[in-house]
Amino acid sequence: MSLITVKHAKKMYKMGDEEFFALNDVSFSIEEGEFVAIMGTSGSGKSTCMNMLGTLDKPTSGEYYLDGADVFSMTPDELSDIRNNKIGFVFQGFNLISRTSAIDNVCMPMIYKGIPESERYKRAREALKIVGLENKENNMPSQMSGGQQQRVAIARAIVNDAPLILADEPTGNLDTKTSIDVMEFFVNLNQKFGKTVVLVTHEPDIAEYTKRILKFKDGQIVSDLPKEEWIKQRNRET
Amino acid sequence: MIDFKSTLSIALKSLEVNKMRSALTSLGIIIGVGAVIVMLAIGSGANKQVQENMESMGSNILTIRSATAKSGGVSMGMGSKPTLSVKDAEAISRNARGVDAVAPIMSSSKQAMYGNQNWQTSVYGITTPYLYVKNYEIKDGRAFTKDDDNNAAKVAIIGSTVETELFGDINSLGKTIRIGNIPFKVIGTLVSKGTVGPMDQDDLIFIPLTTAQRKVFGTDFPGSVNQIIAKADSLESANIAQSDIEEILRTRHNLGKMQENDFEIRNSAEFQEKMKSTVRTFAILLASIASVSLVVGGIGIMNIMLVSVTERTKEIGIRMAIGARAGDIRMQFLIEALVLSLIGGLIGIVAGITIALLVGKLFGTAVVITISPILMSFGFSGLVGIGFGYYPAYKASLLNPIDALRYE
Numbered sequence: 001m002s003l004i005t006v007k008h009a010k011k012m013y014k015m016g017d018e019e020f021f022a023l024n025d026v027s028f029s030i031e032e033g034e035f036v037a038i039m040g041t042s043g044s045g046k047s048t049c050m051n052m053l054g055t056l057d058k059p060t061s062g063e064y065y066l067d068g069a070d071v072f073s074m075t076p077d078e079l080s081d082i083r084n085n086k087i088g089f090v091f092q093g094f095n096l097i098s099r100t101s102a103i104d105n106v107c108m109p110m111i112y113k114g115i116p117e118s119e120r121y122k123r124a125r126e127a128l129k130i131v132g133l134e135n136k137e138n139n140m141p142s143q144m145s146g147g148q149q150q151r152v153a154i155a156r157a158i159v160n161d162a163p164l165i166l167a168d169e170p171t172g173n174l175d176t177k178t179s180i181d182v183m184e185f186f187v188n189l190n191q192k193f194g195k196t197v198v199l200v201t202h203e204p205d206i207a208e209y210t211k212r213i214l215k216f217k218d219g220q221i222v223s224d225l226p227k228e229e230w231i232k233q234r235n236r237e238t
Numbered sequence: 239m240i241d242f243k244s245t246l247s248i249a250l251k252s253l254e255v256n257k258m259r260s261a262l263t264s265l266g267i268i269i270g271v272g273a274v275i276v277m278l279a280i281g282s283g284a285n286k287q288v289q290e291n292m293e294s295m296g297s298n299i300l301t302i303r304s305a306t307a308k309s310g311g312v313s314m315g316m317g318s319k320p321t322l323s324v325k326d327a328e329a330i331s332r333n334a335r336g337v338d339a340v341a342p343i344m345s346s347s348k349q350a351m352y353g354n355q356n357w358q359t360s361v362y363g364i365t366t367p368y369l370y371v372k373n374y375e376i377k378d379g380r381a382f383t384k385d386d387d388n389n390a391a392k393v394a395i396i397g398s399t400v401e402t403e404l405f406g407d408i409n410s411l412g413k414t415i416r417i418g419n420i421p422f423k424v425i426g427t428l429v430s431k432g433t434v435g436p437m438d439q440d441d442l443i444f445i446p447l448t449t450a451q452r453k454v455f456g457t458d459f460p461g462s463v464n465q466i467i468a469k470a471d472s473l474e475s476a477n478i479a480q481s482d483i484e485e486i487l488r489t490r491h492n493l494g495k496m497q498e499n500d501f502e503i504r505n506s507a508e509f510q511e512k513m514k515s516t517v518r519t520f521a522i523l524l525a526s527i528a529s530v531s532l533v534v535g536g537i538g539i540m541n542i543m544l545v546s547v548t549e550r551t552k553e554i555g556i557r558m559a560i561g562a563r564a565g566d567i568r569m570q571f572l573i574e575a576l577v578l579s580l581i582g583g584l585i586g587i588v589a590g591i592t593i594a595l596l597v598g599k600l601f602g603t604a605v606v607i608t609i610s611p612i613l614m615s616f617g618f619s620g621l622v623g624i625g626f627g628y629y630p631a632y633k634a635s636l637l638n639p640i641d642a643l644r645y646e
Contacts (some may be wrong), residue, residue: 056559056640077563084561095556095643099255111244113559156560 001068002029003164003196004053011048011219023059024219030198032163035190037207038200039217047168050200051217052088054166055079067163083211084112088157088195092147096141101153102128103137109160127155131185147178154185158195165189170214171206181194183209184189204234239573240566249500249573256546263542264582266535267622271586271615272593275530278611279594281521283604288517290509291434296372298338298470300480302326302487305499321491324447328467334468334482336475341368342463344450350443351416354406358399360442361417363450363463371469374444379411379426382446390448393424397440408644417443420453476507527609532615535582536622543575543630554634555641555642575627576620583619587612 011023023045030036040046051057052064055071064071065084074082088109089095096105106124115123128134131151141149150170157165161233169184171179189195200209207213213230215223225233253260304321325340343364349356362368366382369375376395386393394415401410410424422445431439445454451461468483470476480503487501547554552569591607597603 051640054559056643077565080558080561080563080566083559089559095552095559097553097556100251102599104251108557109560112557112563112566113239114240115246117244130465160561176457 002030002065002126003032003034003067004030004198005065006052007063009049009052009059009064011045011052011057011059018166021219023052023062026062026219026221028221028224030196032196033190033194034196034198034212035187035210036196036198036212037112037210038213038214039196039204040206041202041203042082044216045219046200046216048219050168050198052168053164053198054089055082055232063238080112084109085160086162086164088154088160088162088165088213090153090157090165090167090170090199092172094146094153094173095148095158096152098141101138101140102133102144102155105152106155106159109156112161123159124155127159128152130158131155145178146174147181150174150178150182151185154182154189158189158193162197165195165197167197169200171201171203179206240313242350245566245569245573245579248570249577252570253574254548255578259542259546260578263539263578264585266538267532267579267582267619268535268586268589269620270528270532270535270608270622271583272590273531274275274525274615274618275590275607275611276594276597277524277528278521279590279605279607280597280603281517281524282608283598285517285518286606287604288513290557292506292513293504294431295434295437296375296467296469297506297510298473298476299371300468300470300476300483301331301504302466302468302483303464303499303502303504315318322463322487322510325461325491326394326464326487327463329486330466330468330483331483333486336479336482336499338469338471339367339371340469341365341371341467342447343368343465343467344447344455344463345465347420348443348454348456350400351403352410352413353405356405357400357403361450361454362442362444363447364444365447368444369468371467374431375429375595377427377429381426382444387446387448390452391446392420392422392449392453393425393446393464394422395428395444396424396443397428398430399438399441400443408576412506415443417445417454432560452524470507473507473510476505480505487583529618532618532622535619535627536579539575539578539632540621540626543571543627544633546574547571547634550634551642551645554637555639555645558637558639559643567637568631571631571634572624572627575631576623579619580616583616586619587616588617 006029007027009023009026010021013020013022026049027085038046038049048057052059058072066082069082071079071082083124096110103121103124106127107120110120125134125137131154133148133151133155136144136148142180170186171182174182175177183206186199188198201207208227211227213225213227214221218222223230244338302322306451322342324342327340330337331340343366345360348361349358365387369381379395381395384394394417396410404410404415405413410427413424414421415424416422428440433439445462466547468479470479483503488499491500493500509638557567594605594607
């Protein structure tokens with residue numbers, strides 16, 4: 001069984017009398033352990049798709065099964081628990097809570113999971129060690145570079161042992177060198193820890209770190225290829 | 239939902255992050271609770287002071303005076319017709335229920351002299367029970383004896399104001415003063431009772447009633463008195479005593495059913511009650527003004543919490559994205575409001591007590607600090623926190639995670 005199964009998802013917005021489909025009959029599935037990039041220009045529906053996968057946004061119609069569970073029939077509290085246990089988020093803008101230390105940011109998902117305090121700090125330290133920030137645990141977000149902040153966000157995403165990591169333009173605010181560092185963490189998460197990683201990007205260089213590329217255009221998937229074939233196709237086009 | 243301890247630690251952390259704002263928000267509650275405590279302390283203090291004044295004037299007092307005489311339709315003023323007598327007083331003492339002591343008196347304003355000093359004062363012809371009824375105490379010397387009364391002795395007990403005016407620093411005991419040209423020997427002085435409003439309770443001279451009747455205030459009616467003062471056993475029995483006295487006097491004065499009383503009874507219990515209720519009203523007024531500031535403090539909390547929810551929309555979005563339930567968010571903000579108001583309440587209690595004591599010291603006002611207003615205002619500040627914190631907390635929990643995350 002696939003980790004993610006999406007069937008005929010549609011997301012419609014009404015603008016005056018005109019109907020606009022951000023997602024127009026999208027179906028795909030992602031297996032456990034895959035490393036997938038969702039690509040597309042802005043307005044292609046890739047972010048809407050990402051929000052749907054993250055259970056933050058509900059489509060107008062369609063079905064979505066995450067780890068076998070029917071997400072669209074869940075109550076808000078059940079969705080909160082799904083996000084807490086099954087999904088780790090990494091955002092473009094890092095989205096750490098300001099004026100709160102790195103370790104407290106990493107601890108936060110565990111608070112909402114109900115893990116006791118001593119256990120929380122132990123696991124948060126382990127997660128910070130994985131992203132190489134074990135000596136920055138008391139730093140505030142404002143005292144860290146963008147790359148460091150994004151690594152704290154990655155630590156926060158993996159600390160509850162979620163099988164799925166969703167990353168929305170994780171390198172969008174970073175310079176090239178830092179982007180490479182951060183992408184290596186995602187590769188590591190996928191290969192060493194067996195996490196399923198789905199990331200949204202519009203940069204081909206970033207997409208090349210993944211193994212499968214879904215390309216969106218006008219709310220639809222226009223291509224779904226393994227990385228090697230996607231590169232070949234790109235080379236043919238240019 | 240997560241446990242209370244974790245929510246509390248989240249709430250405390252975010253209050254700590256915004257120390258200045260937290261302190262300013264609490265300030266409203268601090269002022270409110272402080273004001274309630276100060277105002278109630280002053281109110282209770284005023285109450286206590288009034289009670290003490292009452293007691294110094296003599297409590298549960300019934301004053302019986304002769305009624306107004308009419309001369310050709312012109313009222314001659316209260317007590318102008320001498321209808322009361324020592325015999326009336328004796329009858330009241332024997333027969334009226336609820337009466338503790340009875341003291342007939344005769345009084346008038348007279349000039350007293352010692353050497354070249356003179357002083358206009360009130361001279362009271364009294365019997366010994368009067369001292370007890372009006373709470374006077376002998377400081378030096380002695381009270382009147384039966385012999386003084388029987389012999390109409392020319393002896394006097396003087397109040398401290400009279401003593402100061404006539405004698406200055408000289409010891410007055412045994413000296414002879416003149417009251418309207420009649421020489422009196424000073425046999426006692428009174429413990430000062432101070433003033434009640436404009437009334438100086440120490441500006442008076444006591445002489446035996448018989449002396450007053452026979453020698454000082456020449457009267458056409460032997461044995462008559464201006465007033466009879468009766469002390470009731472208690473506040474409650476004052477009314478029974480009043481009606482008994484009225485009945486006794488009407489019988490003794492042979493008044494028919496249609497005739498009006500030829501005397502008037504004034505019941506200090508009524509006055510005491512009135513004073514008490516006035517003071518109570520005053521205290522309630524003070525407390526309600528103070529409560530208004532407490533409510534305003536609560537609105538301050540709501541205001542800040544609403545601003546805080548808006549300002550922290552993104553944080554709420556992040557928390558929801560990583561697994562916080564709506565209830566967790568609501569609880570977090572509610573606890574933040576509650577902590578602010580309770581900390582404000584605690585500081586307010588300390589500040590209120592300190593200020594109340596300072597006010598007492600600086601202005602010499604009586605202040606009484608009791609536990610009940612402290613507990614009450616602390617409880618109320620908690621209620622204010624929950625009451626005014628709920629709406630912002632509820633509003634925060636309603637946020638849609640995707641909109642909250644996009645908020646800049």
